[in-house]
Structures are given as structure tokens and as C-alpha cells.
Amino acid sequence: MNKAELIANVAQKAGISKKTAEDALNAFTDSVAEAMADRDTLTLIGFGxxxxxxxxxxxxxxxxxxxxxxxxAKKVVKFQPGKGLSERIQ
Structure with missing residues (x-):
């Protein structure tokens, strides 16, 4: 799945326009990037x-x-799936 497909999927599931879904996705990715740049940990319960x-x-x-x-040496972003996501992909 690419970004355009993700936007279309989110728009359809949430019953919103693709433009609104794209704005929300961009806000989310910007927020994650800012948190990682500040060396914060971002936890989404059930997701990861x-x-x-x-x-x-x-x-x-x-x-x-x-x-x-x-x-x-360098800094890298790591993702650890949560219990809900792990169970869903089993």
C-alpha cells in the first residue's frame, strides 16, 4: 500500500474527503517526525x-x-508492534 492508497482507505473508512484524510495523515507523520527529532518515544496503545x-x-x-x-554511529527510528497489532497479523 502506498500513501495515495492509504489516504483513500482512511477517507473511505472514516467517511471523510480524501483531502481531509490527506491533511490528517500529513499532520500525523509530521507529529511523529517531530517527536523522533526530539528523541521522544511515541506509544500508540494497541498499535505500537x-x-x-x-x-x-x-x-x-x-x-x-x-x-x-x-x-x-547514527540514530535510527525503531518500531515495536503492540499486542493488538501483533495479534491481528497472526
Whole structure:
């Protein structure tokens, strides 16, 4: 499912226009991005938790040349599904 399909699905299920659904989805994604930028944890009970995690510096290898290189540390967003979502996909 892509963003346009998600917007159409939300609009149909909520009985709202596609423009309203798109505005709501954009507001949601902006809010999640702001929370992640502030290093907050976002928990949606029954759905899951978004959180920022730190990935340590590590050694890697260039697959073309075989040369060893250092992959720098960075922050990544992780998602852990909640109980309700996990049960629904079983």
C-alpha cells in the first residue's frame, strides 16, 4: 500500500474527503517526525511504539573491493508492534 492508497482507505473508512484524510495523515507523520527529532518515544496503545535508538559504530566491508571500512554511529527510528497489532497479523 502506498500513501495515495492509504489516504483513500482512511477517507473511505472514516467517511471523510480524501483531502481531509490527506491533511490528517500529513499532520500525523509530521507529529511523529517531530517527536523522533526530539528523541521522544511515541506509544500508540494497541498499535505500537516508535522510538529513537542509537546504532554503534561498526566495521563493514565494501562488497566490490573487499576493503574494510568504518560505518559511523547514527540514530535510527525503531518500531515495536503492540499486542493488538501483533495479534491481528497472526
Amino acid at each position: 511504539t516508535f522510538k529513537v535508538s542509537e546504532r554503534a559504530e561498526r566495521k563493514g566491508r565494501n562488497p566490490r573491493t573487499g576493503e574494510e571500512l568504518t560505518i559511523p
